[in-house]
Amino acid sequence: MSMFWSNTVRNISPYIPGEQPKDRKYIKLNTNENPYPPSPRVLEVIRQETSGDLRLYPDPDAALLKNALATMYGLESDEVFVGNGSDEVLAFCFPAFFDPGDVVSFPEITYSFYPVYARLFGIGYETVPLNSDYTVDFGSFPTHSKGILIANPNAPTGIAADLAEIENLLQNHGDKIVIVDEAYVDFGAETAVSLTKKYENLLVVQTFSKSRSLAGLRIGFALGNKNLVEALERVKNSFNSYTLDRIAIKAATAALEDREYFDETRRRIIRTREITSEKLKALGFNVLPSKTNFLFVSHNRIGGKELFLRLRNDGILVRHFETKGIENFVRISIGTDEEMEILAERLKVYVDSI
Amino acid sequence: MSMFWSNTVRNISPYIPGEQPKDRKYIKLNTNENPYPPSPRVLEVIRQETSGDLRLYPDPDAALLKNALATMYGLESDEVFVGNGSDEVLAFCFPAFFDPGDVVSFPEITYSFYPVYARLFGIGYETVPLNSDYTVDFGSFPTHSKGILIANPNAPTGIAADLAEIENLLQNHGDKIVIVDEAYVDFGAETAVSLTKKYENLLVVQTFSKSRSLAGLRIGFALGNKNLVEALERVKNSFNSYTLDRIAIKAATAALEDREYFDETRRRIIRTREITSEKLKALGFNVLPSKTNFLFVSHNRIGGKELFLRLRNDGILVRHFETKGIENFVRISIGTDEEMEILAERLKVYVDSI
Numbered sequence: 001m002s003m004f005w006s007n008t009v010r011n012i013s014p015y016i017p018g019e020q021p022k023d024r025k026y027i028k029l030n031t032n033e034n035p036y037p038p039s040p041r042v043l044e045v046i047r048q049e050t051s052g053d054l055r056l057y058p059d060p061d062a063a064l065l066k067n068a069l070a071t072m073y074g075l076e077s078d079e080v081f082v083g084n085g086s087d088e089v090l091a092f093c094f095p096a097f098f099d100p101g102d103v104v105s106f107p108e109i110t111y112s113f114y115p116v117y118a119r120l121f122g123i124g125y126e127t128v129p130l131n132s133d134y135t136v137d138f139g140s141f142p143t144h145s146k147g148i149l150i151a152n153p154n155a156p157t158g159i160a161a162d163l164a165e166i167e168n169l170l171q172n173h174g175d176k177i178v179i180v181d182e183a184y185v186d187f188g189a190e191t192a193v194s195l196t197k198k199y200e201n202l203l204v205v206q207t208f209s210k211s212r213s214l215a216g217l218r219i220g221f222a223l224g225n226k227n228l229v230e231a232l233e234r235v236k237n238s239f240n241s242y243t244l245d246r247i248a249i250k251a252a253t254a255a256l257e258d259r260e261y262f263d264e265t266r267r268r269i270i271r272t273r274e275i276t277s278e279k280l281k282a283l284g285f286n287v288l289p290s291k292t293n294f295l296f297v298s299h300n301r302i303g304g305k306e307l308f309l310r311l312r313n314d315g316i317l318v319r320h321f322e323t324k325g326i327e328n329f330v331r332i333s334i335g336t337d338e339e340m341e342i343l344a345e346r347l348k349v350y351v352d353s354i
Numbered sequence: 355m356s357m358f359w360s361n362t363v364r365n366i367s368p369y370i371p372g373e374q375p376k377d378r379k380y381i382k383l384n385t386n387e388n389p390y391p392p393s394p395r396v397l398e399v400i401r402q403e404t405s406g407d408l409r410l411y412p413d414p415d416a417a418l419l420k421n422a423l424a425t426m427y428g429l430e431s432d433e434v435f436v437g438n439g440s441d442e443v444l445a446f447c448f449p450a451f452f453d454p455g456d457v458v459s460f461p462e463i464t465y466s467f468y469p470v471y472a473r474l475f476g477i478g479y480e481t482v483p484l485n486s487d488y489t490v491d492f493g494s495f496p497t498h499s500k501g502i503l504i505a506n507p508n509a510p511t512g513i514a515a516d517l518a519e520i521e522n523l524l525q526n527h528g529d530k531i532v533i534v535d536e537a538y539v540d541f542g543a544e545t546a547v548s549l550t551k552k553y554e555n556l557l558v559v560q561t562f563s564k565s566r567s568l569a570g571l572r573i574g575f576a577l578g579n580k581n582l583v584e585a586l587e588r589v590k591n592s593f594n595s596y597t598l599d600r601i602a603i604k605a606a607t608a609a610l611e612d613r614e615y616f617d618e619t620r621r622r623i624i625r626t627r628e629i630t631s632e633k634l635k636a637l638g639f640n641v642l643p644s645k646t647n648f649l650f651v652s653h654n655r656i657g658g659k660e661l662f663l664r665l666r667n668d669g670i671l672v673r674h675f676e677t678k679g680i681e682n683f684v685r686i687s688i689g690t691d692e693e694m695e696i697l698a699e700r701l702k703v704y705v706d707s708i
Contacts, residue, residue: 002581004531004555006453014591017414037406046601050400052391054570057563060371084438087594095474099360100454120449120592177358201358209411216408216600227356237368238474240441246570247400247601
């Protein structure tokens with residue numbers, strides 16, 4: 001600490017991302033990365049873009065990418081916002097829609113970055129407990145909050161709500177902005193994008209990090225009414241004129257164009273998830289129903305922390321959260337079939353030994 | 355505007371970057387980009403990095419780049435902060451070191467993004483007029499401010515203060531953080547980095563966008579006491595775990611390694627600047643003494659706006675600011691020798707015709 005720190009810095013509790021140890025080679029199932037590389041077309045476009053033009057600033061509006069997203073989702077380009085990963089897009093939502101003193105509400109168990117953003121921008125928050133089956137309790141968001149933030153599918157549970165529940169929420173809270181973080185939606189859940197035309201209080205946030213295999217390039221986006229997008233643009237243009245670099249803009253656009261590769265890789269991940277889920281259930285694991293590229297699992301004879309540590313010791317990284325209510329779970333990203341077979345074999349050894 | 359906008363969004367005035375018109379091919383001297391491409395080694399490294407590994411998140415600490423910067427400047431890696439362009443680094447400084455209600459001071463004429471950041475984070479600011487020769491008046495920063503932010507060399511004047519003035523400022527305001535934005539320092543000014551070991555209230559901010567020809571990749575950094583860097587890390591990790599992508603980290607590191615290319619290109623730019631400066635003086639222009647990759651010039655027989663518009667009409671983009679006190683100036687980035695010859699020819703035509 002130092003005398004020069006602001007009170008803000010003294011009071012925040014930064015988010016801690018999944019570990020990236022360098023001491024040995026791990027099977028890395030802890031940050032929900034895609035086990036498959038980006039589309040070959042994406043890599044080709046990056047090579048083309050690697051030229052002397054990198055001396056020039058990118059288009060501050062990233063119009064190429066916005067137009068491609070707008071076309072894909074049947075929206076206008078002013079209904080599309082892009083940023084340096086969906087983490088940045090979510091961060092911008094806080095000053096865009098909330099002021100210090102406002103309260104935003106979200107589920108008690110969800111992406112643990114949400115309260116971190118709130119504290120950074122001095123915005124209050126209230127959490128809503130999950131139902132006993134770990135689904136989001138859509139009926140209990142407080143009426144006095146200024147906005148609602150949900151992840152759908154939710155993290156780290158992996159459970160998706162259906163569109164009727166989202167629409168119901170939008171109707172019951174028409175006076176509030178509802179931000180739906182769909183980081184994992186492409187692995188089997190229903191996107192709420194179609195509802196953005198009907199509900200001007202809906203903002204949908206997505207990312208290229210998971211289903212598009214581009215975590216390494218940092219590209220996220222938001223879709224919604226142009227007034228909501230304009231608020232995000234105003235924040236972004238008060239923060240950094242050029243949040244997306246030249247390569248990221250081109251690469252993301254190319255990723256959208258290779259629809260076939262996208263569908264093939266997410267189909268494989270879904271299939272691997274279902275196979276793994278069955279195997280773990282057969283070993284006695286409680287496996288929450290996942291519509292994501294990860295499984296959230298517990299076992300009544302091995303604690304979550306122990307499971308995490310034993311796997312780590314065996315060269316497999318998964319994610320464990322100390323959060324109350326989910327201490328017994330670990331979150332396991334879906335890797336290749338081969339990686340998941342090794343995982344299942346290790347888990348069988350642990351289960352057989354107790 | 356919309357009912358969902360925060361008061362913050364209603365009150366901010368986003369920064370407007372230099373235009374990037376697409377209607378025709380321009381000689382682009384309006385955003386201080388480097389006329390030379392990045393080092394060939396940088397392009398080679400990007401091609402190597404273009405692999406399936408882009409599916410993986412970058413190192414959230416960007417240790418490779420921090421270590422390279424630390425080595426270059428004789429610092430420890432915890433005295434180095436990196437971000438998505440120096441605009442992002444500067445943005446993070448506001449919540450890191452100032453709270454709503456605090457006042458930060460900076461020169462009245464300087465990088466016009468500073469007041470924009472302040473408004474985004476709800477922080478007050480006071481400006482200090484320049485001296486009549488457009489130099490910064492180091493004696494007049496208010497004692498009641500929480501911090502001082504200066505660009506050295508200053509923008510858009512291009513004028514550099516010497517290190518003794520900076521050190522004097524640090525001593526006179528030992529109770530305040532002093533942030534020195536050195537975006538243009540590599541074109542002939544003295545960096546204050548050496549003073550970071552002696553003054554724990556000094557933070558130096560630099561960028562790869564100008565002297566390293568990497569505006570298109572978005573890489574900036576800050577150097578200073580580890581407590582100051584820790585404050586920035588806490589803000590960054592409350593905003594976005596991975597602000598620098600895999601390619602940017604590798605490319606920036608490679609750019610640092612090619613010292614020879616760096617020295618050669620900046621030497622060429624300085625030489626072109628001096629030749630251009632002499633030519634414009636001979637045409638009757640008032641040319642402020644520049645230590646940057648741009649010239650800030652006025653002419654007592656042609657207004658700044660008119661100059662800007664005539665050049666634009668002739669296919670040359672420069673930057674004009676409507677800001678009081680500098681309306682008569684235009685800012686001209688240093689391009690190649692050929693581009694600057696065309697510029698000087700056009701200016702001669704205007705001057706001869708009046």
